[in-house]
Amino acid sequence: MSDLPLLRVSAMTKFYGSRVGCKDVSFELWPGEVLAVVGESGSGKTTLLNAISTRLPPTSGTVEYRMRDGQLRDLYRMGEAERRFLMRTDWGFVHQNPADGLRMTVSAGANVGERLMAIGERHYGNIRDTASEWLGRVEIETDRIDDQPRDFSGGMRQRLQIARNLVTGPRLVFMDEPTGGLDVSVQARLLDLVRGLVNDLGLSAIVVTHDLAVARLLSHRMMVMKGGVVVEHGLTDRVLDDPREPYTQLLVSSILQV
Secondary structure (H helix, E strand, O other): OOOOOOEEEEEEEEEEOOEEEEEEEEEEEOOOOEEEEEOOOOOOHHHHHHHHOOOOOOOEEEEEEEOOOOOEEEHHHOOHHHHHHHHHHOEEEEOOOHHHOOOOOOOHHHHHHHHHHHOOOOOHHHHHHHHHHHHHHOOOOHHHOOOOHHHOOHHHHHHHHHHHHHOOOOOEEEEEOOOOOOOHHHHHHHHHHHHHHHHHHOOEEEEEEOOHHHHHHHOOEEEEEEOOEEEEEEEHHHHHHOOOOHHHHHHHHOOOOO
């Protein structure tokens, strides 16, 4: 890992009127590191993810990202066009519902190819070859390249969404409940795939999940949220094997249904 953080979040706070979405959340994310954010429904984990990824403007706080030139930039001081370019190229965002992250009425190949075009690729043959290669990497038969995602199963759609996000070689990927809504056997296969790709590509990732097994399998470090605040933060194995906070102990012992 680099000795400089890729992402620095400081005092991130989001209110919905008088209701707390998240409050005073601060952390750093390092190159090649996967951070899991866990908690029950309504804990603030998705609000936090959306605020960090500039999908939801915060009430207060800062998010700084280290650009490829090494400069740390405040994301909310960037222009809209610059942020959008970052989201299309250097970042990925994997939605819980793949339909939110795919264009359902164009082909699988076109879904992947759109991201390549965002970084300037214009050669049709190269785009199609790269799309085909990435379908193979996410375990989709390459003869499905001209099929539309609406003809795919839920697991295939999620794998296609992952291919679409990773084809541009992003350095940071946000994942919102990436295995939510999938059968257990499909979840296990998808998690193995994601873990392999994250390791192979040296990605940094922030994974929001209510499933502690997902957190253990994918993440190096873990933040536990309750009521919009972080109640425990540490190495994943330490938090899960020796939870210090009563709320985390409840989560780990499955007394609290999440």
